[in-house]
Amino acid sequence: MSDIDYILRAGARAKGKRPDFLGDPSSERMLSILLAVVGEVSVLKERLDTVERLLDAKGTISRADIDKYQPDRDAAYQRGLMTKEYIARVMRGVQQEMEAMQTDEKPVADISVDLRDN
């Protein structure tokens, strides 16, 4: 076994000042944590899919089977689609904010007043 603490070293920081994106260090850290969790949930979903497919095919599995698993073309497509759908679900708020930029909407309270009076 290597004497390198691979877990610690995997997270080494790249040299070069990190840009300030969100204007607040806590928000930056929260987004980093959140996106890492988003990624790990995706990994869990994919692992569960692997387990299900192997069980379907063989009825029983080992951990080694999971690491060896290589999806065929159709399975790869279905799993890719699952991840794509998952990301779309997680990113909905951002995507809808983008859509909102395309229109110039009044507050619903204004519409409410309008409907009351007309």
Add this chain to the structure above:
Amino acid sequence: MKREDVPPPYTAVTRHEVFPTPTHDEAARFNFLTAFNKYLSGVIGPGNKLAYEKRVLPAFRAEHRRDPKDRFEIRHAMNKDPWHRFWSACKRNSMEMRQQNGRSMVLRQLDALDAKARQLNADRPTLQLDPSVATPRYQNAVDIHCMPGSYHGEERPGDVSAGANYDCGIFATTAGGLGALSDGGGQALVEWIKRERPGWTPKRILDVGCTIGHNIVPLALAFPDTEIIAIDTAAPVLRYGHARAQALGAKNLKFIQMNAEDLSRFPDGHFDWVQTTMFLHELSGKALPQIIREGVRVLAPGGLMLHLEQPQYSDEMPLYEQFIRDWDAFNNNEPFWSAMHAMDLKQVIEAAGLPRSSQFVTGVRAVVDPTVFPVAASGEKEDHGRAAVWNAYGAWKPQS
């Protein structure tokens, strides 16, 4: 849903002998990042332009009573826009996560990878390392594309961690656009030259800034009788690249640690093909023209000079596009990217001794197996800075 809308799985990557073996979950992490990058560029990337047109540009006009005069003014204005900031923060995190995942996978199996590389590299005259070669300032100022340790970093002396980490993540950041061996650029060069000069067999090729040699191995395999030299200043990627080339059967390819600003080791006219692929943007304002000058000097009359890069900025390219192509320069540690893409490369090549009449620019698209890998997107949906569509800036050196 069309098949090409879903990226190929990480398991489609070819595992050559020195490629790190992913666990199920490491592959799944890359699958997530691949899909996430595709989402950021394809689905919500256009939101940046929307924010620009709907509110950033109108606000700029109201404040300054004119349009932005360059891509920097657009950047400063966009950097105040909450949507663009959030998008950039997501994208930066994706780059950082790619590095952590790649490094984690490589470092946990570094003993095995180093042993394999040592076995493939031992006593081979085709790998020549020179510890006296210093890391140039332009490679050392920051860790390029947020790759901790850059190309020259080592976790322990003599290791291949930098090369292995670089190799294993290209698939994720390009969403598989470079194919199973991440060599779609090199494959494209092979296809291009066979079409451009059918029957030509170059005697000697020099590949400058080769890193792990992924874009030169296809040429070495296509021209087995050609003597090919690939140089780089960073030993860790050369160690890995040489082992990788040996594993893939490219035996006519020599890797030499050398700084291309001084090619005095080679006589005038020594090569009949001198090239770089996605390298010029990682230099500096002084080093780039010097490397081109040296390249022209060692190029034989009638020989080919070729530089593969993302498209240069020009007056014809809208300022917004220049701004979005600049994203990596300021957000992904590519400090020379912006200045390089604004250079007049034709003028630089001309000043180095190749007249305009000998020059050409041509579009090149990654060559991949389209039954498995996506054909590179261009236009609105392309992942600017990473799209597998390039311009080749080239010249055939006049005979006299």
